[in-house]
Amino acid sequence: MSNNSNFFIGWKGTLSSSDKKWIRRILIPAFVGIPILLWCIVFFAKPFGTGVFELGNVKTFTGVYYDDPFPVFLLDKEQLPTNTSNSALLVGFGKHGAKTFMNPIENSKGKLTGHRLKLQGTLIYGDGKTLIELTKKEQSVLEVVSPEIGIAQKSRISKQSLRGEIIDPKCWFGVMKPAEGKVHKSCAIRCISGGIPPVFKIQKGTGFEYFIIKGSNGEDINQHVLDFIGEEIQLSGEIYERYGWKIINVDPSSFEYID
Amino acid sequence: MSNTYSSVGWNNFKKSYDKIMLLGIGLIVSSFIGLQLVLDSNITIETLIIRTTSLTAVFLLHFILIIGPLSRINPAFLPLLYNRRHLGVTMFVFAAIHSIFCMIQFHALGNVNPIESIFLSNTKYLSISQFPFQVFGFFAFIIFFLMAATSHDFWLKNLSPKIWKALHMMVYIAYGLVVLHIALGILQYEDKLVYWILLIVSFGTVAGLHLWAGIKAFRWIRSQNKFLVENGFAEVCTVDEIPTDCAKTVFINGQNIAIFKYDNKLSAVNNVCRHQMGPIGEGKIIDGCITCPWHGYQYLPENGQSPPPFTEKLETYEVKLIKDIVWINPNPKPEGTFIEPVKIIQ
Numbered sequence: 003m004s005n006n007s008n009f010f011i012g013w014k015g016t017l018s019s020s021d022k023k024w025i026r027r028i029l030i031p032a033f034v035g036i037p038i039l040l041w042c043i044v045f046f047a048k049p050f051g052t053g054v055f056e057l058g059n060v061k062t063f064t065g066v067y068y069d070d071p072f073p074v075f076l077l078d079k080e081q082l083p084t085n086t087s088n089s090a091l092l093v094g095f096g097k098h099g100a101k102t103f104m105n106p107i108e109n110s111k112g113k114l115t116g117h118r119l120k121l122q123g124t125l126i127y128g129d130g131k132t133l134i135e136l137t138k139k140e141q142s143v144l145e146v147v148s149p150e151i152g153i154a155q156k157s158r159i160s161k162q163s164l165r166g167e168i169i170d171p172k173c174w175f176g177v178m179k180p181a182e183g184k185v186h187k188s189c190a191i192r193c194i195s196g197g198i199p200p201v202f203k204i205q206k207g208t209g210f211e212y213f214i215i216k217g218s219n220g221e222d223i224n225q226h227v228l229d230f231i232g233e234e235i236q237l238s239g240e241i242y243e244r245y246g247w248k249i250i251n252v253d254p255s256s257f258e259y260i261d
Numbered sequence: 262m263s264n265t266y267s268s269v270g271w272n273n274f275k276k277s278y279d280k281i282m283l284l285g286i287g288l289i290v291s292s293f294i295g296l297q298l299v300l301d302s303n304i305t306i307e308t309l310i311i312r313t314t315s316l317t318a319v320f321l322l323h324f325i326l327i328i329g330p331l332s333r334i335n336p337a338f339l340p341l342l343y344n345r346r347h348l349g350v351t352m353f354v355f356a357a358i359h360s361i362f363c364m365i366q367f368h369a370l371g372n373v374n375p376i377e378s379i380f381l382s383n384t385k386y387l388s389i390s391q392f393p394f395q396v397f398g399f400f401a402f403i404i405f406f407l408m409a410a411t412s413h414d415f416w417l418k419n420l421s422p423k424i425w426k427a428l429h430m431m432v433y434i435a436y437g438l439v440v441l442h443i444a445l446g447i448l449q450y451e452d453k454l455v456y457w458i459l460l461i462v463s464f465g466t467v468a469g470l471h472l473w474a475g476i477k478a479f480r481w482i483r484s485q486n487k488f489l490v491e492n493g494f495a496e497v498c499t500v501d502e503i504p505t506d507c508a509k510t511v512f513i514n515g516q517n518i519a520i521f522k523y524d525n526k527l528s529a530v531n532n533v534c535r536h537q538m539g540p541i542g543e544g545k546i547i548d549g550c551i552t553c554p555w556h557g558y559q560y561l562p563e564n565g566q567s568p569p570p571f572t573e574k575l576e577t578y579e580v581k582l583i584k585d586i587v588w589i590n591p592n593p594k595p596e597g598t599f600i601e602p603v604k605i606i607q
Contacts, residue, residue: 009545011557012343015272024337029281036285036320037292039459043316044296046453050303096370178366179305184449188382188395192371195382232383233391 053128053176054083060137062122062144065090069115071220072199073100074245075134082125082132089246090132091199091214092123093172095139097189099197099224103139111146120145126176129210131247133175157243164238164250165260166204168215168231170194174203187232200227202237202250213241213250226254234260278344282351289317307366314359319439319463321352326436326467330474332555336543339554346412349432353409360402363395394446401438404431417536426538440464485512494581494588500527500605501585508532508551510542513591518542518578520589521551521562526602528562529578529589536573564599 010021017025065077065088073092082088092100108114121143126133136142170193173181180186182203194200199222202213217223218239239252293313297304304312325348331338368378379399385391408429410416417425440460448456488495488511495513503509503522510519510532517532519542530551532542539555546552550559550568560567565575574597579590582603594600 009547009552010339010343010554011547011552012274012340013272013557015274017274017277017340021337021340025340028338028341029285033285033288036288037296040289040292040316041296042455043459044293044300046455047301047451049301050305050308052303055305097372098370177305179303179308180450184391184394184445185447186367187391188378188393189367191382192368192373192378196372229385 048180050179051128051174051176051181053126053174053179055135055176056125058124060122060124062120063090063134064118064120064147067092067104067114067117067119067121068245069101069104071216071244071249072214072247073104074247075119075121076245077132083127085130086127086132087130087246088132090125090134091171091247092134092136093126093198094136094196097193097196097198099199100136102197103136103142106140107143111143114143114146117149118147119143120147126172128175129212131171131175131212133172135172135177159240159242162238162241162250163236164202164204164213165234165236166202167234168194168200168227169203170198170231171201171212171214172198174201183232190231191228194224194231195228197222197224200224200231211248213248216249216251218251218253220251223252223254227257230254230257230259236260274340275344275347278340279347282344282348286317286321286351286355289320293317307362311359311362311366314355314362318352318355318359319443321348321355322436322439323463323467325349325352326432327470330470333474333540334470334477336554342555343557350409350412353405356402356405360398363398367395389445390449392445394442394444394449397438397442397445401435401442404435404438408432408435422535422538436467481510482512488513491588493592494579494590497587497589499585500582500587503527503587506546508542508544509587510540511589513589516578516591516593518589518591519551520578520580520587521546522605523549523562525605525607526562527580527582527587527605528600528602529580530560530562530565531576531578531593533575534558535575541575563602564597566597 010017063075063077063081065075068074075090075092077088077090079088092104094100094102104114122138123134123142124137126135167182169182170190172193173186173189178186178189200215202215204211215223215227236258237252238256239250241248241250243249290313293316294309297309325345328338328341328345332342364375364379368375368382371378373381379395380393383391383393385393408431411420411425411428420428443460448460488497497511497520498509500522503520506523508519508521510517518529519532520527520529523546530541532540534541534553534555536553536556536558539553541551541553544552544554546562551562552559558567558573560573560575565577567573576593576596577598577600578593579600580603581588582605
């Protein structure tokens with residue numbers, strides 16, 4: 003109502019011409035301003051990673067399975083996209099580690115480490131790394147093809163002090179974007195708490211380097227790293243390489259926050 | 262107004278209002294998705310949904326919150342207020358999609374249930390920068406749910422306007438929680454200053470407009486305590502100061518009173534609408550009835566009753582006219598009490 007003669011009554015269902023004019027004067031700038039504001043929000047946002055999670059595309063893979071020091075599947079190369087490693091870290095469905103499903107499978111089929119298997123799962127790949135989600139849970143292993151191929155040797159051990167962030171590799175390499183920092187902290191805590199191996203991500207030039215975190219004696223320390231996930235920390239430990247993945251053996255009591 | 266709880270009575274204005282609302286929402290959604298896919302198409306579909314719905318809900322929430330004070334500052338904004346409930350429910354739908362997707366994405370399929378995960382995954386409750394921001398979002402969502410669920414006039418009637426209004430005033434608590442959810446969530450990840458500027462400007466606009474409207478109301482109340490009182494009646498104004506078919510509002514002895522001039526007569530009623538506690542005195546006499554400026558609820562000026570079959574009632578007050586001076590007795594008569602209107606002798 004611009005004046006008394008234009009008193010607005012909603013239930014009458016009409017709007018005076020001066021009210022219409024007034025509403026237009028408010029809404030048109032708002033409608034022009036919204037896309038500008040949204041451009042600003044999108045333009046300044048951190049870029050998303052290029053990782054891929056082939057959600058809904060369960061494939062069958064052949065390769066050799068090892069469960070130590072982490073569940074890994076050494077794939078025949080032709081099954082993978084280019085520029086991806088054939089050493090696929092195995093992770094479970096949802097926020098679970100692979101062992102959640104591989105242990106019951108081994109209970110029925112016997113020990114499978116070192117066996118050539120045919121298994122089904124969903125590919126996750128990014129930054130040169132490969133993971134397979136055991137989407138079909140306990141039905142993931144289709145066939146045990148042949149036993150005992152051999153075990154990869156450890157590389158030389160070196161001691162290093164690193165600065166970076168603990169992430170969960172399943173989300174980081176393709177399932178979620180963003181998959182680091184405060185916004186992803188709770189999800190990463192759930193994933194690592196559920197058995198997915200914690201990975202230490204450090205900045206290297208314009209890219210990243212990754213280390214699977216294990217305890218000083220090579221044991222799983224998932225429950226001990228939960229408080230440090232998603233924050234910048236410093237840690238020191240022994241580094242070696244196995245199945246194409248770098249591993250760092252650390253004592254979680256030595257972790258230090260970086261302000 | 263309505264005295265039944267059947268489906269909403271759609272009129273042309275409501276239809277136009279909703280069309281413009283949907284157009285605005287369509288603009289937000291399509292602009293954001295389009296810009297995101299052009300500027301960084303590596304986003305996942307889940308993140309696209311989470312961000313689109315949260316941005317839309319936040320836009321709507323700000324719009325909803327500024328309509329109230331804008332209407333108090335300038336009645337020209339009243340048409341935006343009329344159908345605000347549709348905006349509120351639509352905002353809730355977007356907030357719900359955001360919340361459900363976040364809960365599935367970040368908290369489901371793990372080794373604890375999703376609700377437990379929201380509260381117990383990140384337990385740094387003593388840290389500001391690491392505080393589990395999802396908790397703020399969770400409680401804001403609960404409030405929005407309660408508001409959306411009780412938005413129908415059925416609940417307004419059954420809960421009573423006072424309780425209903427108190428419940429819906431919780432939107433300010435929810436807004437505070439949303440601001441904290443953003444400040445301690447995504448703004449701890451996105452490191453550009455522009456996001457803080459946007460949040461501070463948005464919050465400042467909402468807070469500033471409320472403050473402005475509050476100061477206006479406070480000044481009005483402060484100007485109301487200098488009445489000459491004789492024999493229980495307070496001297497209010499000259500009769501010419503009341504525009505025809507409109508009201509003069511006064512605040513005496515804690516009573517918020519609207520004195521209406523119409524058909525060469527004067528009547529006084531309580532200034533608070535029984536529907537959503539709107540300012541009756543800023544309304545007008547239409548078809549012989551006092552008409553609330555917020556949603557058009559109507560009352561007869563001589564007894565404060567809504568015309569049958571409606572049942573809302575206002576307190577009424579005795580008015581006297583001595584020469585051209587209007588006097589009011591600030592002791593209210595029970596709701597719906599008939600008081601003979603004072604005739605204005607020209």
